[in-house]
Every structure is written in C-alpha cells, then in structure tokens.
Amino acid sequence: MTALEHDSLTSKNSLTVRKARISDIQHLLGLINAYAAKGIMLPRTEFEMSENIRDFTVVYEKDRLIGCGALHFYTPTTAEVRSLAVEPDVKNQGIGRVLLDALEQEARENDLHAIFAFTYVPGFFRRLGFVEVDRGSLPLKAWKDCLRCPKFQCCDEIAVLKTLNDQALDEPPERFDSMLLVQLPQVRR
Numbered sequence: 176m177t178a179l180e181h182d183s184l185t186s187k188n189s190l191t192v193r194k195a196r197i198s199d200i201q202h203l204l205g206l207i208n209a210y211a212a213k214g215i216m217l218p219r220t221e222f223e224m225s226e227n228i229r230d231f232t233v234v235y236e237k238d239r240l241i242g243c244g245a246l247h248f249y250t251p252t253t254a255e256v257r258s259l260a261v262e263p264d265v266k267n268q269g270i271g272r273v274l275l276d277a278l279e280q281e282a283r284e285n286d287l288h289a290i291f292a293f294t295y296v297p298g299f300f301r302r303l304g305f306v307e308v309d310r311g312s313l314p315l316k317a318w319k320d321c322l323r324c325p326k327f328q329c330c331d332e333i334a335v336l337k338t339l340n341d342q343a344l345d346e347p348p349e350r351f352d353s354m355l356l357v358q359l360p361q362v363r364r
Contacts, residue, residue: 195231202240252288305335
C-alpha cells in the first residue's frame, strides 16, 4: 500500500495529505475557481471534478482544505501536474511542495518517465527539478484543455517538464515531443 492510498500526516503543521474524495468536490471547486476568477487557472465544473476526482491529491489542515493538485495521465509514460493551488493565506509555507512531492511520488509509482505542467510560476517548478521546455513540444495539453481557454491564441503560461527515470534522462528535453508524447497537428495562428 502506498502513502497516497491512505490518509497520512506530514510532520509539517500536522497536515493530512491524501487522495481526493467525492466529498471534497465543493471545497476543490471553491479553491480552484477562486484562482480561475483571477485568470490564473481554468474554471472547473462539478461535472468535471466528478469525472477527474481520482486525479486529485488534497492537503487539509484539520477540516480545512488548504491545497490541491492533480496528476492527469496523458500517455503510458507522461502525466501533467494540473490545478495546483494553495489557499492564499498559507502560501510560501511549503504546501505546494508537499503537493508536488506527493504527485511526483504517484507518477514514480506508476513508472512514468516524465511529468509536465503549464505555469505562471516557473521558479517554483525549477526549484523542484523541472526545466522549461517549448510549449509546442507538449501538444496534447493544447488540444484537450487549452481549446476552451480564453487565452488560447495568446497563451502566456510557461511549459515545464521533469524527467523521472534514467531512461528518460538520457534524452534531452527537446526530444520529449517525439519520445513521450503524441504529436498532433499544429494550430495556425
């Protein structure tokens, strides 16, 4: 049994880090959609959250949701870190790192070669071993979620990627497009 398959307490502030449950949906919607209202994340619906609840990991401090993140599988070797959000009043206290560590561990347990994200805070990801890559080398994201984004034609997010095993480390990041992901037709702008 993995650490994510049951509730676990971290030593930092007695936080509960666990996989999300259906009962977490309203709390998740509140956190994610507050960021979406500021144009930082895509808004989510109750239906979308219900469909994807198994992707999410949550952090609670007592009965209060203070952070969430999802690991969304794209291929047998890659997944995206998405919807990584921390309550504003507890930012810069390590909650984002706790979440990202849990998501990375889940990726490793599933023998993934790499994880990627689209972000406005690349420095956070760089500190945790991610490298910036060309957004065009990660096309699956664009064709699934980005099509409904109001910023689709003028996206200002930065693509970051982290390799997770020795096999993937042998390849330079610019090769991930052909090695790990399915190439889709490019959008004409």
